[in-house]
Every structure is written in C-alpha cells, then in structure tokens.
Amino acid sequence: xxxxxxxGLRAWLRAPGSLSKRLAATGRRYEVRVLRQTVAPLRPQERxxxxxPARGLTVVREVMLYVDGAPxxxxxxxxxxxxxxxxxxxxxxxxxxxxxHLLYDDxxxxxxxxxxRRVTRHGATHRQMQRQWRxxxxxxxxxxxxxxxxxxxxxxxxxxxxxEMFVPEVASRDPGPLRRKTRSRR
Numbered sequence: 046x047x048x049x050x051x052x053g054l055r056a057w058l059r060a061p062g063s064l065s066k067r068l069a070a071t072g073r074r075y076e077v078r079v080l081r082q083t084v085a086p087l088r089p090q091e092r093x094x095x096x097x098p099a100r101g102l103t104v105v106r107e108v109m110l111y112v113d114g115a116p117x118x119x120x121x122x123x124x125x126x127x128x129x130x131x132x133x134x135x136x137x138x139x140x141x142x143x144x145x146h147l148l149y150d151d152x153x154x155x156x157x158x159x160x161x162r163r164v165t166r167h168g169a170t171h172r173q174m175q176r177q178w179r180x181x182x183x184x185x186x187x188x189x190x191x192x193x194x195x196x197x198x199x200x201x202x203x204x205x206x207x208x209e210m211f212v213p214e215v216a217s218r219d220p221g222p223l224r225r226k227t228r229s230r231r
Contacts, residue, residue: 053216058161058194060220062210064118065110065143071218072112077141078175082106084126088169091123094197094206102126104136107173109181112218116182119174119190120144120209128203136205144207147199157166157197163212164193174210189213 069075085105087097096104099225103123108116111176118224121146124133135147148154171191178186 051116054192054194054211054213055161056220057211057215058192059159061159063143063149064120065145066149068110068112068218070221074111074113075143076111077143077210078109078111078181079141080107080109080181085123087123090170090195091206094195095123095125095204097125104129105140106136107177108144109178110143111127115214116178117212117215117218119178120207121173121188122172122207124205125203128205128231132200132203133205148205151200154198154200157199160195162193162195166191168176170208170210187197187212187214 057067060163065075065077083105084102085194087095087103091103092098104126106122108120109116110120122136124136129137136144139147148156150159164174170193175186178184190210193208195206195208198205198207
C-alpha cells in the first residue's frame with residue numbers, strides 16, 4: 046500500500062469496527078446522505094466477493110458520509126435481492142441512518158477481513174463515484190480519491206458487501222485506536 050502510506054490513509058483503510066463511529070468522533074456533526082438505493086446489476090468484484098452467479102436481483106445502496114459538512118467517504122453496499130426478505134430486510138428502511146448501526150449492533154453479524162484496494166480510475170466504480178460526487182456537491186471529486194476498503198458481512202449465511210472510498214483529507218483526522226477486535230467471517 047505504498048502510496049496509501051504516503052497519504053497517511055493506512056490507518057483508516059485498516060481501522061476495525063464502525064467507520065461511522067470513527068468519522069463521527071472526528072467532528073461535531075456526522076451525516077449520511079443516501080445518493081441511491083435501487084436494484085442494479087452486480088459488478089464483477091461484488092459477484093466474486095458474495096459468491097453469486099451473474100444473474101439475480103441485487104440491491105445497491107450508495108451514500109456519502111459527511112463530517113461537519115465536508116464529504117469524506119463515498120460508500121457502496123450490495124446484497125442479493127433474496128437476502129432482503131431474510132436477514133438483511135432492515136436495509137430497506139435504513140434511510141439516512143448509518144449502515145454501521147445495523148452491522149455492529151447485532152452479534153450474529155460477522156465481518157470478513159478488511160481488504161484495502163486502489164480503485165481503477167477508469168473503472169465503473171470510480172466513474173459512478175465521480176458522477177454522484179458532482180451531483181451531490183457541485184464539485185469534482187478529489188483527483189487522488191482512489192483508495193477504498195472492502196469487506197463482506199455475513200448474517201445467517203447471507204452476505205452483504207461494503208466498499209468505502211476515502212478522500213485523501215481523511216488522513217489528517219485521527220481514526221482512534223486500532224484495536225484488533227474485529228469479528229471474522231464464520
């Protein structure tokens with residue numbers, strides 16, 4: 046993660062626990078703005094992470110996370126549609142509440158290891174983030190906004206993938222202690 050180290054993002058990319066709680070602790074006002082929640086095709090990385098076939102209904106939720114009015118993270122979560130009738134049905138009514146409230150308040154939910162990854166500048170995910178960033182803020186996304194972390198949450202055998210992309214300025218905020226108290230996939 047050489048360049049992520051230079052930007053100081055390593056601590057954020059590897060920080061366990063709730064990103065929402067960590068971000069909220071760095072300012073006075075934390076806000077989640079839902080950009081889109083819809084049925085959409087899975088991207089190849091999402092299909093691979095969730096172990097799903099190329100077909101099927103998938104629910105995607107894309108949000109921006111703000112602290113004190115500053116947009117700091119663009120996030121995308123994806124879950125197979127049939128899981129919304131089961132273990133992930135609470136996603137339907139989540140609205141602008143942080144996804145972390147759902148994920149970390151239930152001891153039956155287990156998280157995979159965090160996977161830091163540099164997002165391809167010309168890939169579908171980066172293009173989607175850039176378009177939504179412009180629409181939400183009226184400005185271009187930071188040119189160096191390329192680092193993400195990915196993980197899969199499992200509840201009752203059904204999986205939800207979460208990908209979070211960070212603006213480089215996040216590095217100037219303290220993510221708090223990096224305790225190794227992560228829940229692993231079972």
